[in-house]
Amino acid sequence: MQFKVLLLYLMNKQLEDIKAIREMMEKSTKFISLSGLSGILAGVTAILGTAFAYFYLLKDPSFTDYSHTQELMILLADALIVLFISISFGVCFSWRKAKKNKQNLFNKVTLRTLYNLSIPLMAGGIFCLVLLFRGDIWMVIAGTLIFYGIALINVSKYTFDEIHYLGITEIILGIAAAIFVSNGLLFWTIGFGACHIVYGFVMYRKYDLKQND
Amino acid sequence: MTNIIAHLNKAFESRIRLGIMSILSVNDSADFNAMKQLMDLTDGNLASHLKALEGIGYIQSFKQFIGRKPNTQYVITGEGRRQFKEHLDALESLFK
Numbered sequence: 001m002q003f004k005v006l007l008l009y010l011m012n013k014q015l016e017d018i019k020a021i022r023e024m025m026e027k028s029t030k031f032i033s034l035s036g037l038s039g040i041l042a043g044v045t046a047i048l049g050t051a052f053a054y055f056y057l058l059k060d061p062s063f064t065d066y067s068h069t070q071e072l073m074i075l076l077a078d079a080l081i082v083l084f085i086s087i088s089f090g091v092c093f094s095w096r097k098a099k100k101n102k103q104n105l106f107n108k109v110t111l112r113t114l115y116n117l118s119i120p121l122m123a124g125g126i127f128c129l130v131l132l133f134r135g136d137i138w139m140v141i142a143g144t145l146i147f148y149g150i151a152l153i154n155v156s157k158y159t160f161d162e163i164h165y166l167g168i169t170e171i172i173l174g175i176a177a178a179i180f181v182s183n184g185l186l187f188w189t190i191g192f193g194a195c196h197i198v199y200g201f202v203m204y205r206k207y208d209l210k211q212n213d
Numbered sequence: 214m215t216n217i218i219a220h221l222n223k224a225f226e227s228r229i230r231l232g233i234m235s236i237l238s239v240n241d242s243a244d245f246n247a248m249k250q251l252m253d254l255t256d257g258n259l260a261s262h263l264k265a266l267e268g269i270g271y272i273q274s275f276k277q278f279i280g281r282k283p284n285t286q287y288v289i290t291g292e293g294r295r296q297f298k299e300h301l302d303a304l305e306s307l308f309k
Contacts, residue, residue: 014304017228017304020231020235021231021232021235024231024232024236024251025235028235028236028239028247029239102250102253
Protein backbone atom coordinates (compact mmCIF):
# COMPACT_ATOMS: atom_id res chain seq x y z
CA MET A 1 0.00 0.00 0.00
CA GLN A 2 2.66 2.44 1.05
CA PHE A 3 4.68 1.48 -1.95
CA LYS A 4 1.73 2.28 -4.25
CA VAL A 5 1.27 5.74 -2.73
CA LEU A 6 4.95 6.41 -3.14
CA LEU A 7 4.86 5.22 -6.72
CA LEU A 8 1.88 7.45 -7.52
CA TYR A 9 3.58 10.43 -5.94
CA LEU A 10 6.73 9.73 -7.88
CA MET A 11 4.89 9.35 -11.17
CA ASN A 12 3.06 12.60 -10.59
CA LYS A 13 6.28 14.46 -9.92
CA GLN A 14 7.97 12.96 -12.97
CA LEU A 15 4.99 13.86 -15.14
CA GLU A 16 5.31 17.47 -14.00
CA ASP A 17 9.04 17.26 -14.71
CA ILE A 18 8.43 16.08 -18.26
CA LYS A 19 5.98 18.93 -18.78
CA ALA A 20 8.56 21.43 -17.53
CA ILE A 21 11.24 19.97 -19.82
CA ARG A 22 8.97 20.17 -22.84
CA GLU A 23 7.98 23.71 -22.03
CA MET A 24 11.59 24.90 -21.69
CA MET A 25 12.66 23.19 -24.91
CA GLU A 26 9.80 24.82 -26.82
CA LYS A 27 10.05 28.23 -25.21
CA SER A 28 13.79 28.48 -25.81
CA THR A 29 13.65 27.51 -29.49
CA LYS A 30 10.28 28.68 -30.78
CA PHE A 31 8.69 32.05 -31.24
CA ILE A 32 5.45 31.72 -29.30
CA SER A 33 4.60 35.36 -28.67
CA LEU A 34 2.42 35.69 -31.76
CA SER A 35 -1.15 36.24 -30.61
CA GLY A 36 -4.16 34.78 -32.38
CA LEU A 37 -5.83 38.18 -32.09
CA SER A 38 -3.37 39.73 -34.53
CA GLY A 39 -4.35 37.04 -37.06
CA ILE A 40 -8.02 37.92 -36.72
CA LEU A 41 -7.35 41.66 -37.08
CA ALA A 42 -5.03 41.11 -40.06
CA GLY A 43 -7.83 39.14 -41.73
CA VAL A 44 -10.41 41.87 -41.11
CA THR A 45 -8.00 44.55 -42.40
CA ALA A 46 -7.32 42.52 -45.55
CA ILE A 47 -11.03 42.11 -46.26
CA LEU A 48 -11.61 45.86 -45.83
CA GLY A 49 -8.67 46.62 -48.11
CA THR A 50 -9.91 44.23 -50.80
CA ALA A 51 -13.45 45.55 -50.52
CA PHE A 52 -12.14 49.08 -51.09
CA ALA A 53 -10.15 48.01 -54.16
CA TYR A 54 -13.05 46.07 -55.58
CA PHE A 55 -15.89 48.50 -55.07
CA TYR A 56 -13.93 51.69 -55.73
CA LEU A 57 -11.81 50.60 -58.70
CA LEU A 58 -12.27 47.17 -60.14
CA LYS A 59 -16.00 46.52 -60.13
CA ASP A 60 -16.89 49.30 -62.55
CA PRO A 61 -13.86 50.98 -64.16
CA SER A 62 -16.04 53.72 -65.65
CA PHE A 63 -17.02 54.84 -62.14
CA THR A 64 -13.72 56.75 -61.74
CA ASP A 65 -11.56 58.35 -64.42
CA TYR A 66 -8.08 57.50 -63.18
CA SER A 67 -5.39 56.63 -65.66
CA HIS A 68 -4.08 53.07 -65.61
CA THR A 69 -0.93 54.14 -63.75
CA GLN A 70 -2.98 56.03 -61.16
CA GLU A 71 -5.11 52.93 -60.61
CA LEU A 72 -2.01 50.84 -60.03
CA MET A 73 -0.69 53.40 -57.56
CA ILE A 74 -3.94 53.42 -55.62
CA LEU A 75 -3.97 49.61 -55.49
CA LEU A 76 -0.37 49.57 -54.33
CA ALA A 77 -1.07 52.17 -51.64
CA ASP A 78 -4.13 50.20 -50.54
CA ALA A 79 -2.08 47.00 -50.24
CA LEU A 80 0.74 48.75 -48.36
CA ILE A 81 -1.70 50.32 -45.88
CA VAL A 82 -3.24 46.89 -45.22
CA LEU A 83 0.23 45.42 -44.75
CA PHE A 84 1.29 48.21 -42.41
CA ILE A 85 -1.84 47.96 -40.24
CA SER A 86 -1.55 44.15 -40.04
CA ILE A 87 2.10 44.27 -39.04
CA SER A 88 1.39 46.98 -36.46
CA PHE A 89 -1.32 44.86 -34.87
CA GLY A 90 1.02 41.86 -34.95
CA VAL A 91 3.87 43.70 -33.23
CA CYS A 92 1.54 45.30 -30.71
CA PHE A 93 -0.14 42.05 -29.64
CA SER A 94 3.12 40.09 -29.63
CA TRP A 95 4.68 42.73 -27.43
CA ARG A 96 1.74 42.48 -25.03
CA LYS A 97 1.89 38.69 -24.95
CA ALA A 98 5.65 38.67 -24.40
CA LYS A 99 5.26 41.13 -21.55
CA LYS A 100 2.61 38.97 -19.96
CA ASN A 101 4.95 35.96 -20.19
CA LYS A 102 7.75 38.11 -18.75
CA GLN A 103 9.87 37.70 -21.87
CA ASN A 104 11.78 40.13 -24.03
CA LEU A 105 10.13 40.35 -27.44
CA PHE A 106 13.40 40.91 -29.27
CA ASN A 107 15.54 37.95 -28.39
CA LYS A 108 17.55 35.50 -30.48
CA VAL A 109 14.51 33.38 -31.28
CA THR A 110 12.42 36.31 -32.51
CA LEU A 111 15.22 37.55 -34.75
CA ARG A 112 15.71 34.11 -36.25
CA THR A 113 11.96 33.83 -36.88
CA LEU A 114 11.82 37.23 -38.58
CA TYR A 115 14.87 36.43 -40.70
CA ASN A 116 13.40 33.19 -41.98
CA LEU A 117 10.04 34.81 -42.64
CA SER A 118 11.48 37.77 -44.48
CA ILE A 119 13.61 35.98 -47.10
CA PRO A 120 10.76 34.46 -49.15
CA LEU A 121 8.59 37.47 -48.33
CA MET A 122 11.14 39.98 -49.67
CA ALA A 123 11.83 37.92 -52.77
CA GLY A 124 8.12 37.60 -53.43
CA GLY A 125 7.49 41.27 -52.68
CA ILE A 126 10.07 42.47 -55.18
CA PHE A 127 8.93 39.95 -57.79
CA CYS A 128 5.31 41.07 -57.39
CA LEU A 129 6.29 44.74 -57.65
CA VAL A 130 7.94 43.98 -60.99
CA LEU A 131 4.78 42.20 -62.13
CA LEU A 132 2.67 45.11 -60.96
CA PHE A 133 4.65 47.67 -62.97
CA ARG A 134 4.46 45.41 -65.99
CA GLY A 135 0.72 45.66 -65.52
CA ASP A 136 0.03 42.01 -64.78
CA ILE A 137 -2.13 42.68 -61.76
CA TRP A 138 -3.81 39.26 -61.71
CA MET A 139 -0.51 37.45 -61.40
CA VAL A 140 0.37 39.80 -58.55
CA ILE A 141 -2.62 38.43 -56.67
CA ALA A 142 -1.46 34.86 -57.25
CA GLY A 143 2.18 35.74 -56.53
CA THR A 144 1.53 37.38 -53.17
CA LEU A 145 -0.47 34.35 -52.01
CA ILE A 146 2.12 31.83 -53.18
CA PHE A 147 5.15 33.64 -51.76
CA TYR A 148 3.35 34.34 -48.50
CA GLY A 149 2.54 30.64 -48.23
CA ILE A 150 6.17 29.70 -48.86
CA ALA A 151 7.32 32.21 -46.23
CA LEU A 152 4.91 30.72 -43.68
CA ILE A 153 6.07 27.17 -44.37
CA ASN A 154 9.68 28.32 -44.06
CA VAL A 155 9.05 29.98 -40.72
CA SER A 156 6.88 27.23 -39.24
CA LYS A 157 9.97 25.38 -37.98
CA TYR A 158 10.63 28.25 -35.61
CA THR A 159 7.14 28.93 -34.33
CA PHE A 160 3.74 27.24 -33.96
CA ASP A 161 3.44 24.09 -36.11
CA GLU A 162 -0.03 25.15 -37.24
CA ILE A 163 1.48 27.88 -39.40
CA HIS A 164 2.69 25.14 -41.75
CA TYR A 165 -0.89 24.29 -42.71
CA LEU A 166 -1.84 27.94 -43.13
CA GLY A 167 1.11 28.19 -45.53
CA ILE A 168 -0.03 25.21 -47.59
CA THR A 169 -3.54 26.67 -47.78
CA GLU A 170 -2.16 29.99 -49.04
CA ILE A 171 -0.09 28.27 -51.74
CA ILE A 172 -3.09 26.26 -52.98
CA LEU A 173 -5.20 29.43 -53.10
CA GLY A 174 -2.39 31.25 -54.95
CA ILE A 175 -2.18 28.56 -57.62
CA ALA A 176 -5.96 28.59 -57.91
CA ALA A 177 -5.83 32.37 -58.35
CA ALA A 178 -3.26 31.97 -61.14
CA ILE A 179 -5.48 29.47 -62.98
CA PHE A 180 -8.89 31.01 -62.41
CA VAL A 181 -7.74 34.53 -63.08
CA SER A 182 -11.17 36.15 -63.12
CA ASN A 183 -11.80 34.99 -59.53
CA GLY A 184 -8.39 36.14 -58.31
CA LEU A 185 -9.70 38.72 -55.91
CA LEU A 186 -12.01 36.16 -54.35
CA PHE A 187 -9.09 33.81 -53.67
CA TRP A 188 -7.07 36.73 -52.34
CA THR A 189 -9.88 37.65 -49.92
CA ILE A 190 -10.14 34.04 -48.77
CA GLY A 191 -6.36 33.69 -48.37
CA PHE A 192 -5.52 36.91 -46.60
CA GLY A 193 -8.92 37.57 -45.05
CA ALA A 194 -10.90 34.47 -44.15
CA CYS A 195 -7.89 32.17 -43.58
CA HIS A 196 -6.28 34.64 -41.18
CA ILE A 197 -9.50 35.08 -39.25
CA VAL A 198 -10.09 31.32 -38.94
CA TYR A 199 -6.44 30.67 -38.10
CA GLY A 200 -6.32 33.52 -35.58
CA PHE A 201 -9.49 32.32 -33.93
CA VAL A 202 -8.21 28.73 -33.63
CA MET A 203 -4.85 29.89 -32.25
CA TYR A 204 -6.47 32.30 -29.83
CA ARG A 205 -8.66 29.56 -28.42
CA LYS A 206 -5.88 26.99 -28.34
CA TYR A 207 -3.03 29.05 -26.85
CA ASP A 208 -4.04 32.51 -25.64
CA LEU A 209 -7.19 31.67 -23.71
CA LYS A 210 -5.51 28.74 -21.98
CA GLN A 211 -2.76 31.04 -20.72
CA ASN A 212 -5.20 33.48 -19.22
CA ASP A 213 -6.59 30.90 -16.79
CA MET B 214 11.09 -0.25 -10.15
CA THR B 215 14.18 0.22 -8.03
CA ASN B 216 16.11 0.02 -11.25
CA ILE B 217 14.29 3.03 -12.67
CA ILE B 218 14.80 5.09 -9.54
CA ALA B 219 18.48 4.27 -9.65
CA HIS B 220 18.65 5.71 -13.16
CA LEU B 221 16.99 8.99 -12.22
CA ASN B 222 19.83 11.40 -11.74
CA LYS B 223 19.91 13.11 -8.33
CA ALA B 224 21.54 16.14 -9.89
CA PHE B 225 18.32 16.77 -11.83
CA GLU B 226 15.93 16.64 -8.89
CA SER B 227 15.42 20.39 -8.99
CA ARG B 228 13.11 21.65 -11.70
CA ILE B 229 15.38 24.61 -12.32
CA ARG B 230 18.25 22.29 -13.17
CA LEU B 231 15.97 20.34 -15.48
CA GLY B 232 15.06 23.64 -17.11
CA ILE B 233 18.71 24.61 -17.61
CA MET B 234 19.55 21.22 -19.13
CA SER B 235 16.46 21.35 -21.37
CA ILE B 236 17.36 24.76 -22.74
CA LEU B 237 21.01 23.89 -23.30
CA SER B 238 20.23 20.53 -24.90
CA VAL B 239 18.24 22.14 -27.73
CA ASN B 240 20.29 25.35 -28.16
CA ASP B 241 23.94 25.67 -29.19
CA SER B 242 24.38 28.04 -26.27
CA ALA B 243 22.32 30.29 -24.03
CA ASP B 244 23.28 33.28 -21.93
CA PHE B 245 22.45 33.95 -18.33
CA ASN B 246 19.79 36.57 -18.97
CA ALA B 247 17.98 34.52 -21.58
CA MET B 248 17.67 31.60 -19.17
CA LYS B 249 16.65 33.90 -16.36
CA GLN B 250 13.84 35.27 -18.48
CA LEU B 251 12.73 31.92 -19.82
CA MET B 252 12.37 30.44 -16.37
CA ASP B 253 11.37 33.64 -14.60
CA LEU B 254 14.03 33.35 -11.87
CA THR B 255 16.09 35.67 -9.73
CA ASP B 256 19.82 36.11 -10.38
CA GLY B 257 20.95 34.31 -7.24
CA ASN B 258 18.63 31.37 -7.66
CA LEU B 259 19.71 30.69 -11.23
CA ALA B 260 23.38 31.32 -10.51
CA SER B 261 23.55 28.74 -7.73
CA HIS B 262 22.05 26.02 -9.92
CA LEU B 263 24.31 26.91 -12.85
CA LYS B 264 27.29 26.72 -10.55
CA ALA B 265 26.25 23.32 -9.25
CA LEU B 266 25.79 21.92 -12.76
CA GLU B 267 29.09 23.38 -13.86
CA GLY B 268 30.74 21.91 -10.76
CA ILE B 269 29.79 18.36 -11.76
CA GLY B 270 30.84 19.01 -15.35
CA TYR B 271 27.43 18.87 -17.05
CA ILE B 272 27.67 22.41 -18.43
CA GLN B 273 30.45 24.85 -19.23
CA SER B 274 30.49 28.63 -19.07
CA PHE B 275 32.28 31.18 -21.22
CA LYS B 276 32.64 34.76 -20.16
CA GLN B 277 32.83 37.44 -22.81
CA PHE B 278 32.10 41.11 -23.27
CA ILE B 279 29.38 42.47 -25.51
CA GLY B 280 30.42 46.10 -25.80
CA ARG B 281 31.17 46.91 -22.20
CA LYS B 282 28.69 44.52 -20.66
CA PRO B 283 29.95 41.21 -19.35
CA ASN B 284 28.03 38.29 -20.80
CA THR B 285 28.18 34.67 -19.71
CA GLN B 286 27.34 31.98 -22.23
CA TYR B 287 26.59 28.42 -21.21
CA VAL B 288 26.89 25.23 -23.25
CA ILE B 289 26.10 21.62 -22.42
CA THR B 290 29.04 19.21 -22.21
CA GLY B 291 29.12 15.74 -23.76
CA GLU B 292 28.85 14.21 -20.31
CA GLY B 293 25.92 16.50 -19.46
CA ARG B 294 24.09 15.50 -22.61
CA ARG B 295 24.63 11.81 -21.88
CA GLN B 296 23.42 12.13 -18.29
CA PHE B 297 20.42 14.21 -19.28
CA LYS B 298 19.42 11.69 -21.94
CA GLU B 299 19.71 8.85 -19.44
CA HIS B 300 17.53 10.79 -17.02
CA LEU B 301 14.93 11.42 -19.74
CA ASP B 302 14.93 7.74 -20.68
CA ALA B 303 14.38 6.82 -17.04
CA LEU B 304 11.50 9.29 -16.77
CA GLU B 305 10.01 7.84 -19.90
CA SER B 306 10.29 4.24 -18.78
CA LEU B 307 8.29 5.10 -15.66
CA PHE B 308 5.23 5.52 -17.87
CA LYS B 309 5.64 2.43 -19.99
